[in-house]
Structures are given as structure tokens and as C-alpha cells.
Amino acid sequence: MSRFNVKKVAVLGAGVMGAQIAAHLVNCKVPVVLFDLPAKEGPKNGIVTRAIEGLKKLKPAPLGVATDAALIGQANYEEHLEQLRDCDLIIEAIAERMDWKLDLYKKIAPYVAPTAIVASNTSGLSITKLSEVLPEELKPRFCGIHFFNPPRYMLLVELINTPTTEPHILDKLEAFVTSALGKGVVRAKDTPNFIANRVGVAGMLTTMKEVENFGLSYDVVDDLTGKKLGRASSGTFRTADVVGLDTMAHVIKTLQDTLSLETDPFYASFATPEVLKTLLEMGNLGQKSKAGFFKKVGRDIMRFDLASKDYVPAGQKADEVYTRMLKKPAAERLQLLRNAEGAEGRFLWAILRNAFHYAAVHLAEIADNARDVDLCMRWGFGMKQGPFELWQEAGWLTVANMVKEDIDAGKALCNAPLPDWVFSGPVADAGGVHTPQGSWNPSTGQFVPTRSLPVYARQHFPESVLGANAPSASTAGTTLHEDDAIRLWTLDDEVVIASIKTKMHAIGPDVIEGLLQGLALAEDKYQGMVIWSNDEMFSAGADLQAMLPAFMMGGVKAIEGAEFEMQQAMLKLRYANVPVVSAVRGLALGGGCELAAYTTKRVAAMESYIGLVEVGVGLVPGGGGLAYIARRAAENAANSTGKDLLPFLTEGFTAAAMAKVGTSALESRKLGYLLESDVIVPHKDELLYVAxxxxxxxxxxxxxxxxxxQFPVAGRQGQATIMGSLVNMRDGGFISTHDFYIASLIAGVVCGGDVDAGSLVNEEYLMTLERQAFGALLGNPKTQERIMGMMSTGKPVRN
Structure with a gap:
């Protein structure tokens, strides 16, 4: 299959979704032009211009770097349709109105390139009906593409074909969306709201119905249905606020308009909840209008009260007994909830039973297999497990019989029986819908394996479902050495892989020893070493808990020895005889940032958050981070025509002194923690392959x-300049006296201490200054207060 070479994308519609899709394309280095209607007043591109400006203010940020908004091209349908001829992919993302979309397709059809793909980003309209207005030559290249909001952060993208969509078109688009945009792709059938919204919104509606049945408050429900239940931390009602109550209402209306009791036995549960109607009438649309089921008043969170149509104080939590129940193994957990006497426990069992019931009844209609349903709920609704995974883990037939008993007793939302395949045949024999051979497809009566597109060869350890027995990164390959701190292994007998195993991948003496052992192996027999772990944590930094006993027994001297060893390890990585590549994903903070900085090259997932954060615990970076800042400033200055070193030092100093963390790999590059030569990978599961x-x-x-x-430093003159700014910040009340002291020590190290400007130093010299500053702070009571506060509460202490 030839590669789908996307040189340029057009996004039609500069609303919330369209603008954010364009932003994500820019994040991934895909040229994009954003279209909308011509403005009635002022410049014709005014609507698009305002949408792009709005991207800079949105939270969470749709752009990796806010200034990249300027890279989004601007166009309108009146003047610029000719630009569509240069686009290989056209994504329509206008409002969810069938008539508006059809009118737009008629308008753009003459300008679509002969090989371009056209895709509609609809959350539930029929893709087949949308295609009917297209010219015959364009229908084979038309499909649905459903991004989830916000597009940068949500992994799921659903692709939906029509009867006339050519299969290779979806294959090309799936490869592009997966590798270039970093998404998890699921192919959905062209049914109302597809898979994720069909199951997810039905689940939210039935949850709201059960809330009324059991008389629970929204804050208690969110406490129960958030992380404790293995779902998104925002729970049910806060999630609705984030999505937008108007958006939710539209998706509900799609279910109401396109389904009936004849086509969906749960249809009676799809009535718009009274509380949602009321909030919409009040104009309270959720987060976008700063009021929905919840709103913030000053520092207080209030919840909506339907009876009074006003907001009352929120903050109620669930009964602790149910928190303990939810920590039990799956089988015991469901039995306890089903037999619970309290309303909260019975509510939890009801919503889980409803999820199992709904997913089983509709599987054949909405999806090709059970895996697609579970992945949709994970990637689109933030669940740790999909409904079939939890069901299977808890005991397939046991749970099936529990659900059947509730249906027979009239306790379920409808009397539709579970399908026959649930109780007999291959699924019952296998103990569930997921097996090593694949996941159950009730239409064909077979277990279907995952698609084997070439793009998936780039994912050594892709996300899988429970029961699939997919290879685990913790046991894969050939183990070269393993202890409690680290695993050294290889997949191909060519490169050593070092996977840190400590909690939050904290770097202590055992991790340092393991990394050096891996380096020795790589230099002896292999082509290089990659530092990688298969989770959202590269490393949270040095192991403070391991450090404190040594400090208590031996004082600062004991810590200086450990710090010296860490610094020397960093230098050994930097000056190794083989390349050492850091594969960074998620958090790389403090010592984790330093570890990445001292390797030969960094390959970072887009969602990587990198920074030197030691100021938060009252310390300075002590593993070579400040020496790195000084060296990089000198290297950047050497490549410039300017002779003053200080401007190149300022950003690095500020980042360390203010504990700035890059909110994306793109911003981390701006802060200097990633270089232009480093690689940013959109898809997290391709990270190891690329590294x-x-x-x-x-x-x-x-x-x-x-x-x-050796390299030049800014010296005492540069330090004096920085100190002047720090004095102003302290005297203006922007930083505390202790912050001032820490920042002054950082300035002293990055400027090279008490030497003339331009003096030549080496990394070891600066690392000595680091250790001195680190030791001075470690003995300071205010720093000790910050360390103990962080270790006990996980939050920084400001003193």
C-alpha cells in the first residue's frame, strides 16, 4: 500500500472543534488552512481570525506553543475555494446540521483534488446520507472522521465508511491519523452516534435516570463515578459541563430523532432529563458559560439544585464504605455492590448493570467486535476498562446471570434479554469476549484479530484489552539484568533498553547503578541504549525519600557523595562511546529532566511535560541541570553574531528558578529541554520504535x-544583572525571601560563580558549584519544611 502523503489539510468550519482540529494538525507539523463563512463586516476572514485568536486563550491549551496559531492558514468560502485543490485531506467540521453540511458539499465538490479524501467530523449524523449529494467520482473518497473534544488530548478517532467508500481509503486515512496525528483509531458502523457516543451518552443518560431513582446529589455521584470507579476524574456531571450541555443535548437529540422503541429497547431512557432542560433554558451550558451542573463562585464550588433552580454549596463525598468496596477485586466488588443496602451501592450496581446490558444488546449493531467498544470507552470517555473488560474480569457467566436476574425481576431499564451468545457457544466457553485469537464479532460468530495495517508494526506494545494476552513490556524480549530498580533488556539484540521500575521512576543510587550497568553492556556488545518505560512517567526526579536517611545519619556530606555519583553518571551518559537515546513520555521532572538532557538524543511523545522543578522543594537542580543550562547558553551564543552571553542564559535561568515545566514537547523545546535535532513523536505507542x-x-x-x-560563562557581571531583577521581584512581593535565596544560588551556578565574564569553565567545575548550592539549601530549615510538606501532602509549600 502506498503511503498517503498529506502535504496540506483543509478544515471547514472554524467553530470550537474545527479550530482545535486545525491546531492539532499544526502541533503535528501538518500544514493546514481553516475555512469559514465570509464575515459580514470587516475583513472577509474575520470569523477565522477570531477563532484562531481564541485558540490562544483556551484551557486546556489546544496548541503546544501558543505562537504557532500563526501557522494556521485563513480562508473563506467566498474567496478561497481554489485553495482546496492543493489539499490532500478535507475535514468538514461545521455545525451538526444535515442541510448545512449538504449545501457545503455541493459548494466544495468542484474544487476537490482527484485523489483527495473528504471526511465529515460529525458526532452522529449518518455518513451515508451525507454522501448522497456528492458526485459519483467523490463518493469512494468520502467517509466520517469523529475527533473527540479536546482533539489534542483525546486519543479516540472514529472512522466511519459508507457503502461506497473504498476500503483502501480508510486504510490510508487510518495510517495517517494514527502515526501523523497520534490517535487511536476505531472503525465504527454508520449507526446513530457511532460507538463511543452511542454507548457513552446512553450511559450518561441512564446514570442521570438512576440518580433520580436513588435521590443522590451531583457531587456525590461525581465522587462515585470518577477515579474510584476507574473512569475520568471529572465523573458524570462535571464531564457533561466540560463537553458542553448544548453539545450533549444535541447528541441526545440525535438518539431521539434516529431511534425508536422498535430499534432500541432502551429508548424510553433517552428522554432529555428535566435538569438538563432547565439548565439549557437558563443558558447554563457548562464550562463554556461558567455555569452548568456546577459553577465556581470565588473559591467555592456550587452545584445546581433543580427544586430551587439555584446553586447550593457542593463538596459532598460518597460514603467511605463504597470507596473501600470499589478497591476490591472485580468479582467481589460487583457482588458487594449488588447486595448493598445503601442507595450509593445500589446506584453503582445499577449503572454497571445497565452498561453491560446496553453494550451486549447493541454490540452487533454498532461495532465489528467487542474490542472496539471497550477501546472507544477507554479512549473517548476516559475509562480504565470498557464494559466488556470489567464484565469478563468479574466472571463472565456469573455476571451474565446477575444481569439476567435483574432483567427478569424488572429491575433493569428495559426487558430486552441478553443475546444468546452471552450464555452459550464460543464466548461462554472462552469465559468472555476477548481472547488471544481476537475479540467477539456476533455478526460472524468469530473472534476477530486486530487489523494488521503496516502502521501498527511501529507499535511494539500497543494498548490492548483484558483477555487478549498481548505481549507485556515488562517481560518481552531478552532480559540482560533485572532488579527492583531497573530492567535491562533487548528486543532485537542490537540495542539495550533500560526501563526504570521504581515508584514514579524516581532516580536513586540503584537506578544510577543500573543505568551505568546498561551503558557498560551497550558499549561492550550493542549499538546503543534507549531509556524507555511503557507508561506516562519517564521520571519524576531524584528519590528524596531515599536521600533523607543518609542526610539524617551523615549530614550534607553524605548527600554530596550521592549527588556527585549522579552527576558523574550523567557525564558518562553524555560522553559514552555508543549513542544513548531518552524516549520521553509524560513527566520528566527534576532528575528525570537532567537524565534526558545528558543523553545523546531525545525522542519525546507530544504529551511530554519536562522541566527542572527542584525549587518546589526548596532545592536547586543537583544532577547537572544547571551545568547543562550554562553549557547550552554558551553553545547557542557561539552560533550567534551577538557577543553577550546573558540573553542566551536568561530563559534557562528563568525556567529553573521559576520551576517552569513545558506543557508539551513543543513547549519543552522552547524552554531548551529538547533541541531542534530531537524528535517529537505524535503517537505514544510509536515512541520505542522511533527511539x-x-x-x-x-x-x-x-x-x-x-x-x-571548555565554554564561557557570564561571570559575576551576569550574576549581578540577574540579581537586580530578583531584588525587584522580592521587594515587589512576587517571590518570598527564600525563593530569592534559591534563585540567587541558581544565578551563581549558571553564571559560573565569582569569575570574570567570558571565563572558560567545564561541566565538572559547574557541577561542583551545584553541589555546594544544593548542600547549603539542604541544611536550611525552610527547605526542609518544603521537602517534608511535599512528601506528606504532594503539594509545594510556599514559605
Whole structure:
């Protein structure tokens, strides 16, 4: 299959979704032009211009770097339709009105390139009906593409074909959306609201119905249906506020308009809840209008009270007994909830039973297999497990019989029986719908394996479902060494992989020892080393808990020794005889940031959050982070025509002194923690593949470590300039006296101490200054107060 080479994308519709899809395309280096109607007043592109400006203010940020908004092209349907001829992909994302979409398709059809794909980003309208207005030559290249909001952060994208969509078109689009945009793709059938919204919104509606049945408040329900239940931390009603109550109402209306009791036995549960009607009438649309089921008043969170149509104080929590129940193994948990006497427990069983019931009854209609349903609920609704996974884990036939008993007793939402395949045949024999051979497809009566598109060869350990027995990164490959701190292993006998195993991948002496052991192996027999772990944590930094006993027994001297060893390890990684690549995903903070900075190259997932955060615990970076800032400033200055070193030092100093963390890999590059030569990977599951290939490519090109050089520092003159700014910040009340002291020590190190401007130093010299500053702070009572506060509460202490 030839590669779908997307040189440019057009997004039609500059509303919330369209603008954010355009933003994500820019994040992923895909050129994009955003279209909308011509403005009635002022410049014709006014609507698009305002939408792009609005991207800079949205939270969570749709852009990795706010200034990249300027990279989004602007166009309108009156003047610029010719630009569509240059686009390989056209994504329509206008309002959910069938008539508006059809009118737009007629308008753009003459300008679509002969090989371009056209896709509608609809959350539930019929893709087949949308295609009917298209010219015959365009129908094979038309499909649905459903991004979830917000597009940058939500993994799920549903692709929906029509009877006339050519299969290879979906294959090409799936490869592009997966690898170039970093998404998890599920192919959905062209049924109302597809898979995720069909199951998810039906689940929210039935949850709201059960809330009325059991008389629970919204804050208690959100406490029960958030992380405690293995779902998104926002729970049910806060999630509705974030999505937008108007958006939710539209999706509900799609269910109401396109389904009936004849086509969906749960239809009676799809009535718009009275509370939702009331909030919509009041104009309270959720987060976008700053009021919905909840609203913030000052620092207080209030919840809506339907009886008074006013807001009352929120903050109620669920009974602790149910919190304990939800921590039990799946089988015991469901039995306890089903037999609970309290309203909260019976409510939880009801919503789980309804989810199992609904998913089983509708599986054949909405999806090709059970895996697609579970992945949709994970990726689109933030669940740790989909309904079929939980059902299977708890005991397939046991749970099936519990659900059947409730249906027979009239306790379920409808009397539709569970399908026959639930109780007999291959599923019952296998103990569930997920097996190593694949996941159950009730239409064909077979277990269906995952699609084997070439793009998935780039994912060594893709997300899988319970029961599939997919390879685990913790046991895969050949183990070279393993202890409690680290696993050294290889997939291909060419590159050593180092996977840190400590809690939050904290870096202590055992991790340092393991990394150096891996490096020795790599230098002896392999082409390089990759530091990678298969979760959202590269490393949260140095292990403070391991450090404190040594400090209590031996004082600062004991810590200086451990710090010296860590610094020396960083230098060994930097000057190794083979390339060492950091595969960064999620958090890389403090020592984790330093570890990445001292490797040969970094391959970072788009959602990587990198920074030196030691100020939060009253310390300075002590693993070479400040030496790195000084060296990079000197290297950047050497490549410039300017002779003043200080401007190149300022950003690095500010980032460390203010504990700035890049809110994306793109912003981390702006802060200097990633270089222009480093690779940013959109899809988290491709990270290891790319990192291994980068290591091998460096080795194949004759890699040699950089020579150790001296470099100039800003000296006492640069330090004096920085101190002047710090005095103003302290005297203006922007930083505390202790913050001032910490920042002054950071300034002293990055400027090279009490030396003349332009003095030549090496990394070891600056690392000595780091250790001195670190030790001075460690003995300071205010720093000790910050450390103990962070360890006990997980939150920084401001003193």
C-alpha cells in the first residue's frame, strides 16, 4: 500500500472543534488552512481570525506553543475555494446540521483534488446520507472522521465508511491519523452516534435516570463515578459541563430523532432529563458559560439544585464504605455492590448493570467486535476498562446471570434479554469476549484479530484489552539484568533498553547503578541504549525519600557523595562511546529532566511535560541541570553574531528558578529541554520504535561522543544583572525571601560563580558549584519544611 502523503489539510468550519482540529494538525507539523463563512463586516476572514485568536486563550491549551496559531492558514468560502485543490485531506467540521453540511458539499465538490479524501467530523449524523449529494467520482473518497473534544488530548478517532467508500481509503486515512496525528483509531458502523457516543451518552443518560431513582446529589455521584470507579476524574456531571450541555443535548437529540422503541429497547431512557432542560433554558451550558451542573463562585464550588433552580454549596463525598468496596477485586466488588443496602451501592450496581446490558444488546449493531467498544470507552470517555473488560474480569457467566436476574425481576431499564451468545457457544466457553485469537464479532460468530495495517508494526506494545494476552513490556524480549530498580533488556539484540521500575521512576543510587550497568553492556556488545518505560512517567526526579536517611545519619556530606555519583553518571551518559537515546513520555521532572538532557538524543511523545522543578522543594537542580543550562547558553551564543552571553542564559535561568515545566514537547523545546535535532513523536505507542531506530541510525553513521570542551560563562557581571531583577521581584512581593535565596544560588551556578565574564569553565567545575548550592539549601530549615510538606501532602509549600 502506498503511503498517503498529506502535504496540506483543509478544515471547514472554524467553530470550537474545527479550530482545535486545525491546531492539532499544526502541533503535528501538518500544514493546514481553516475555512469559514465570509464575515459580514470587516475583513472577509474575520470569523477565522477570531477563532484562531481564541485558540490562544483556551484551557486546556489546544496548541503546544501558543505562537504557532500563526501557522494556521485563513480562508473563506467566498474567496478561497481554489485553495482546496492543493489539499490532500478535507475535514468538514461545521455545525451538526444535515442541510448545512449538504449545501457545503455541493459548494466544495468542484474544487476537490482527484485523489483527495473528504471526511465529515460529525458526532452522529449518518455518513451515508451525507454522501448522497456528492458526485459519483467523490463518493469512494468520502467517509466520517469523529475527533473527540479536546482533539489534542483525546486519543479516540472514529472512522466511519459508507457503502461506497473504498476500503483502501480508510486504510490510508487510518495510517495517517494514527502515526501523523497520534490517535487511536476505531472503525465504527454508520449507526446513530457511532460507538463511543452511542454507548457513552446512553450511559450518561441512564446514570442521570438512576440518580433520580436513588435521590443522590451531583457531587456525590461525581465522587462515585470518577477515579474510584476507574473512569475520568471529572465523573458524570462535571464531564457533561466540560463537553458542553448544548453539545450533549444535541447528541441526545440525535438518539431521539434516529431511534425508536422498535430499534432500541432502551429508548424510553433517552428522554432529555428535566435538569438538563432547565439548565439549557437558563443558558447554563457548562464550562463554556461558567455555569452548568456546577459553577465556581470565588473559591467555592456550587452545584445546581433543580427544586430551587439555584446553586447550593457542593463538596459532598460518597460514603467511605463504597470507596473501600470499589478497591476490591472485580468479582467481589460487583457482588458487594449488588447486595448493598445503601442507595450509593445500589446506584453503582445499577449503572454497571445497565452498561453491560446496553453494550451486549447493541454490540452487533454498532461495532465489528467487542474490542472496539471497550477501546472507544477507554479512549473517548476516559475509562480504565470498557464494559466488556470489567464484565469478563468479574466472571463472565456469573455476571451474565446477575444481569439476567435483574432483567427478569424488572429491575433493569428495559426487558430486552441478553443475546444468546452471552450464555452459550464460543464466548461462554472462552469465559468472555476477548481472547488471544481476537475479540467477539456476533455478526460472524468469530473472534476477530486486530487489523494488521503496516502502521501498527511501529507499535511494539500497543494498548490492548483484558483477555487478549498481548505481549507485556515488562517481560518481552531478552532480559540482560533485572532488579527492583531497573530492567535491562533487548528486543532485537542490537540495542539495550533500560526501563526504570521504581515508584514514579524516581532516580536513586540503584537506578544510577543500573543505568551505568546498561551503558557498560551497550558499549561492550550493542549499538546503543534507549531509556524507555511503557507508561506516562519517564521520571519524576531524584528519590528524596531515599536521600533523607543518609542526610539524617551523615549530614550534607553524605548527600554530596550521592549527588556527585549522579552527576558523574550523567557525564558518562553524555560522553559514552555508543549513542544513548531518552524516549520521553509524560513527566520528566527534576532528575528525570537532567537524565534526558545528558543523553545523546531525545525522542519525546507530544504529551511530554519536562522541566527542572527542584525549587518546589526548596532545592536547586543537583544532577547537572544547571551545568547543562550554562553549557547550552554558551553553545547557542557561539552560533550567534551577538557577543553577550546573558540573553542566551536568561530563559534557562528563568525556567529553573521559576520551576517552569513545558506543557508539551513543543513547549519543552522552547524552554531548551529538547533541541531542534530531537524528535517529537505524535503517537505514544510509536515512541520505542522511533527511539530504537534513532539509536541504530546514530551508530550506523559512525557515532562519536562530543569532545569535552571548555565554554564561557557570564561571570559575576551576569550574576549581578540577574540579581537586580530578583531584588525587584522580592521587594515587589512576587517571590518570598527564600525563593530569592534559591534563585540567587541558581544565578551563581549558571553564571559560573565569582569569575570574570567570558571565563572558560567545564561541566565538572559547574557541577561542583551545584553541589555546594544544593548542600547549603539542604541544611536550611525552610527547605526542609518544603521537602517534608511535599512528601506528606504532594503539594509545594510556599514559605
Amino acid at each position: 530504537l531506530n534513532e539509536a541504530k541510525a546514530l551508530y550506523a553513521s559512525g557515532y562519536r561522543a562530543p569532545l569535552k570542551r
